[in-house]
Amino acid sequence: MNRPFFSETQTNLAELSVSELSGSIKRTVETAFDHVRVRGEISGYRGPHSSGHAYFALKDDKARIDAVIWKGSFSKLKFRPEEGMEVIATGKVTTFPGSSKYQIVIETLEPAGAGALMALIEERKKKLAAEGLFDPARKRPLPFLPTVIGVVTSPTGAVIRDILHRISDRFPVHVIVWPVKVQGEGSGDEVANAIRGFNFLDPLGPVRRPDVLIVARGGGSLEDLWSFNDEAVVRAAADSAIPLISAVGHETDWTLIDHAADVRAPTPTGAAEMAVPVKAELEAQLANLSARLRGASSRQMDNRRQALRSLMRALPSLDQLLALPRRRFDEAAAGLGRGLERTAIAKRRQFERATAGLRLDLLSNRIAERRRHIGEQVLRQDRCLERQLLGARSRIQRAEAQLSGLPQRLTGQIARERQHTAALARQAETAIRHAMARHRATLVAQDRVLQSLSYKNVLKRGFAVIRGEDDTPLTRAAAVASGQTLSIEFADGRVAATAGDGIEPPASPGPTAPPAPRKRAPKPATLDKKPEQGTLF
Numbered sequence: 084m085n086r087p088f089f090s091e092t093q094t095n096l097a098e099l100s101v102s103e104l105s106g107s108i109k110r111t112v113e114t115a116f117d118h119v120r121v122r123g124e125i126s127g128y129r130g131p132h133s134s135g136h137a138y139f140a141l142k143d144d145k146a147r148i149d150a151v152i153w154k155g156s157f158s159k160l161k162f163r164p165e166e167g168m169e170v171i172a173t174g175k176v177t178t179f180p181g182s183s184k185y186q187i188v189i190e191t192l193e194p195a196g197a198g199a200l201m202a203l204i205e206e207r208k209k210k211l212a213a214e215g216l217f218d219p220a221r222k223r224p225l226p227f228l229p230t231v232i233g234v235v236t237s238p239t240g241a242v243i244r245d246i247l248h249r250i251s252d253r254f255p256v257h258v259i260v261w262p263v264k265v266q267g268e269g270s271g272d273e274v275a276n277a278i279r280g281f282n283f284l285d286p287l288g289p290v291r292r293p294d295v296l297i298v299a300r301g302g303g304s305l306e307d308l309w310s311f312n313d314e315a316v317v318r319a320a321a322d323s324a325i326p327l328i329s330a331v332g333h334e335t336d337w338t339l340i341d342h343a344a345d346v347r348a349p350t351p352t353g354a355a356e357m358a359v360p361v362k363a364e365l366e367a368q369l370a371n372l373s374a375r376l377r378g379a380s381s382r383q384m385d386n387r388r389q390a391l392r393s394l395m396r397a398l399p400s401l402d403q404l405l406a407l408p409r410r411r412f413d414e415a416a417a418g419l420g421r422g423l424e425r426t427a428i429a430k431r432r433q434f435e436r437a438t439a440g441l442r443l444d445l446l447s448n449r450i451a452e453r454r455r456h457i458g459e460q461v462l463r464q465d466r467c468l469e470r471q472l473l474g475a476r477s478r479i480q481r482a483e484a485q486l487s488g489l490p491q492r493l494t495g496q497i498a499r500e501r502q503h504t505a506a507l508a509r510q511a512e513t514a515i516r517h518a519m520a521r522h523r524a525t526l527v528a529q530d531r532v533l534q535s536l537s538y539k540n541v542l543k544r545g546f547a548v549i550r551g552e553d554d555t556p557l558t559r560a561a562a563v564a565s566g567q568t569l570s571i572e573f574a575d576g577r578v579a580a581t582a583g584d585g586i587e588p589p590a591s592p593g594p595t596a597p598p599a600p601r602k603r604a605p606k607p608a609t610l611d612k613k614p615e616q617g618t619l620f
Contacts, residue, residue, distance in 0.1 A: 105180035112185060116176035121148070121187060122195055128166045131157060131268075137164070141172060141187070149186035156190050162309040163268055168203060169195040194306060201305075204312055208339060211314070216321040217342040223326050225346060225357065226294045231257045232358055233293030233325070235277040238262035242299045242330075242351045249355035254362040259293060264310075265300040271313030274298065278319040278327070295358050296323065298340060299330040299351040311338040320344050330354035542574035 099107070123141030131137045135154030140147055150172060152160075164170065174189040211217065232250065236242050238260060247258060261277040264270040284292035298320070300311065310316065311331045320327055320343040329344035330351040341347040348354035534540070542548070549557045550570040557563060567582045 102180070105178070105183070109178045109180060113175060113177050118175060119173070119187070121172045121174075123148070123170070123172070125164055125166060125168050125170060128164055139164070141170075149184060150189055151186055152189045152192070158268055160192055160268055161266065161306045162192075162194065163271065163313075164192060165203070171195050204339065207312065207314060208342070211317055211321075211339065211343070216317060221321065222345045225326050225328070228254070228360065229256060229294035229358060231259060231291050231293045233281045233296045234258060234260045234299060235263055235274055235281075235296065236260070236299040236351070237265045240265070240301060242301050245352050246297065246299060246355045249352050250359055253356065254359040254365075256359060257291075259290065266303070266307055266310060270310040271316050274310060275313070275315040275319035278316075278323050282322075282324050293325055296325050296327045297330055297348075297351070297354045297358060298327065298344070299354055300332065301351070302333040302336060308332050308336060308338055311340045316340055317343045328354045328357055539574065542572070548572040 121141055123143050126140045126142045126147070128137070128139040131154075135157065137152040137157050139150055141150050142148070171193050172187060172189045173191045173193075174187050176185060176187050178185045208217075215221070234243060234246055236246075243260060250256060250258060259281075261280065263273040263277050265274070278296065278298070281293055281296055284290055286292045298311075300308065308331060311329075317339045320329070320340050326346070327344045328346045328348050329338075329341045330348040330353065331338050331340060334349035346357060348357055538548070548571070549563075550572065551557055551562075552568055554570070557569075563569070563582045565582055569580045569582060571578050571580055
């Protein structure tokens, strides 16, 4: 008896669809692993997705599991996940039926002990220190008395109240608060943006740029202060053009922004004390210095007055100073009368000597001598004028004699120039005839060469040129269309023609028969007899 190749197997198992099987597996996994804690290293973390969810994986040295943090849970995390960080994740394991994969849905996330975070901080600290962000040479001193203070902190915490209270007690100045989150996802970016925002303010704008910045937060655990270890916050603090005070946590809490800031304060209240001095102390110090200045000025005036009195005692009296000049004046006054008498006598003698030479005869002789001298000068001028007139008359006569023979000389010179011009004209005419003869011979030779190369000579030997409608020479039978109007040029003129219906194939090799006589087409009434010059085609 033949049995069939396939036989039905008797079984009690129910048939399940793929969806039913996947759903059953999902319920089983979620029931067995509804709350688990997994320790592993974050791998493939690229930040939150555009939807707000975060997708990555947890791995150790032997296995790997996919992980997801939904948007609601991600916003409640105390610190920001980072690639390579060892963490402890709490959540439930579920499956994804669409691809037969399982994953852990994380509800809370915490670092795997403080050692992991400290190792990450040390690694980041070495990296930033190698770039020079913690170099002491970059740090700047704080202004002694700022007029505007910028504070980067949470607007609702006790930190801002302590800072404002301390500043108002010590030295009230204008304070600008930039509200930020100091904990949780995105807090590091907000702090960095606040520092850069203060630096972008205009010093003369409606909101003045602060003279000093305070980045403050209250105390907390290492996870609570993790935002201030963010690389973006450290770089913003190091790049700040405004002196920056870091006041994060308590005195024992250290973050990376403390190394990049210009000054680290142990507490936010201590930062306010560093930013402004005590107004009462300044007033007391100013009063003390003013009192010291007044005392020093008074003592200086007393010392100068005492020195002036000492100098006055060393000076001689007025009578002593005037005694010598008074004696000289008395001696000069006593000798003044005698000097006037001697001067009058001397002047009288000089006058008498002068009047002795003023006699009438002497004056008459001197006048006569001057008159003779003037007469001699007049005669000498007359003779000089006559000589000049004679010389001028002789020059005029010589010039007249020279001008009398000028026309004859000019006529002879003109005749000589006319003869020279006629000789040059004859030479030019001879040169032109010779040049014309040379050019004529050259043209004749070129014409002979041109006639020998012209296609007209070829036409005289029995050839013809066939041209198309645009007067272009046709060199091949394939270029001629049936019914095309042609122009055939012979040696004695042109005739019009029309192409036939077909092209005869070339004759096969063999004895050629004499061509049949072809009837010559009549010439048109008007022939184009224009002479042309050029090549054959």
